[in-house]
Amino acid sequence: MKQVVKRSLWAVAMAAALVSCGQRERSEHNAPRAAAVAVPAALSSKSAKQLFGGMPDASVQAPAPYGSYAKGCVAGAVQLPETGPTWQAMRLSRNRNWGHPEMIDYLKDLSAKVARLPGWEGIYVGDISQPRGGPMLTGHASHQMGLDADVWMLPPKRLNLSRDEREKISSISMRRASGAYVNSDWTPQHHEVLKAAASDPRVARIFVFPGAKVQMCNDEKGDRTYLRKIRPWYGHHYHFHVRLNCPRGATGCVPQDPPPAGDGCADAQAWVNNILNPPPPPKNPPAPTPPRPELTLADLPGQCAGVLQSN
Ligand SMILES: [Zn+2]
Numbered sequence: 001m002k003q004v005v006k007r008s009l010w011a012v013a014m015a016a017a018l019v020s021c022g023q024r025e026r027s028e029h030n031a032p033r034a035a036a037v038a039v040p041a042a043l044s045s046k047s048a049k050q051l052f053g054g055m056p057d058a059s060v061q062a063p064a065p066y067g068s069y070a071k072g073c074v075a076g077a078v079q080l081p082e083t084g085p086t087w088q089a090m091r092l093s094r095n096r097n098w099g100h101p102e103m104i105d106y107l108k109d110l111s112a113k114v115a116r117l118p119g120w121e122g123i124y125v126g127d128i129s130q131p132r133g134g135p136m137l138t139g140h141a142s143h144q145m146g147l148d149a150d151v152w153m154l155p156p157k158r159l160n161l162s163r164d165e166r167e168k169i170s171s172i173s174m175r176r177a178s179g180a181y182v183n184s185d186w187t188p189q190h191h192e193v194l195k196a197a198a199s200d201p202r203v204a205r206i207f208v209f210p211g212a213k214v215q216m217c218n219d220e221k222g223d224r225t226y227l228r229k230i231r232p233w234y235g236h237h238y239h240f241h242v243r244l245n246c247p248r249g250a251t252g253c254v255p256q257d258p259p260p261a262g263d264g265c266a267d268a269q270a271w272v273n274n275i276l277n278p279p280p281p282p283k284n285p286p287a288p289t290p291p292r293p294e295l296t297l298a299d300l301p302g303q304c305a306g307v308l309q310s311n
Contacts, residue, residue, distance in 0.1 A: 062075065065133070066304055071300060074098075074133035074146035077100060077131055087108070087123050088159050090126055100147055111123045123156065154170075171239055179237060181215070186215065197240065206242055208232065209232065216230060
């Protein structure tokens with residue numbers, strides 16, 4: 001009910017916004033691709049996370065990511081079905097099981113491969129994106145274009161969890177020694193899951209804690225090319241994070257530089273060494289970076305106003 005009220009308030013705000021748009025913007029708004037629409041001043045200064053965090057469903061537009069992973073939105077997102085033959089979406093109350101169709105296809109394909117591994121019925125999928133992407137009220141800085149997804153480290157034993165169970169059960173941490181090493185819950189299957197996830201050509205990067213990357217570097221006896229895409233990062237011991245490349249033809253999507261050449265194993269080992277033997281703090285520590293200002297709608301690509309205004 002609350003959602004309905006919110007939705008209709010939003011509709012009123014949007015109707016007012018559209019009235020102030022000229023004819024040109026209006027015809028662009030009706031075009032199949034989300035065009036950059038003139039953002040009414042009153043909207044452009046609004047908090048982007050408030051605007052996007054309140055959207056209950058996807059825009060009725062051709063699927064397209066706009067902007068970059070940590071400053072963007074997604075048109076025509078698709079919802080990952082809550083339960084499939086080889087996956088379940090977790091924490092449904094967050095309504096973050098929406099993504100670009102390429103991400104949804106990727107997750108279905110990955111889950112089918114993982115389901116062949118002993119002990120894994122498939123995958124538990126954490127946050128993808130909000131229905132229209134954009135910044136979130138809580139959590140992630142990225143996940144804004146429907147091209148990032150979190151996959152739980154907990155091997156799914158069953159895929160018939162109720163909505164309630166999906167709110168309550170937790171994933172498991174894989175790390176010990178502050179992420180320098182994997183712990184005893186890490187299995188060869190975790191290696192295979194991450195390898196399958198990274199080997200897909202749609203993937204740009206996988207983020208996981210440094211100890212997991214080093215473990216994989218040490219255990220991999222075959223083709224090592226996929227290791228380049230496995231990037232050590234902070235956190236990421238309850239889940240790993242998949243980031244897809246900009247889909248072909250997605251001209252509004254700004255790609256990240258590709259990872260450095262090579263398998264990245266020496267860099268990951270250096271990170272681990274720093275965890276185990278932290279270097280002494282610098283004599284003149286740099287001034288702390290001020291917190292990033294909150295994104296407004298004007299900070300996002302122009303198309304994102306159209307994504308918000310679409311039905
Ligand atoms: Zn993530």
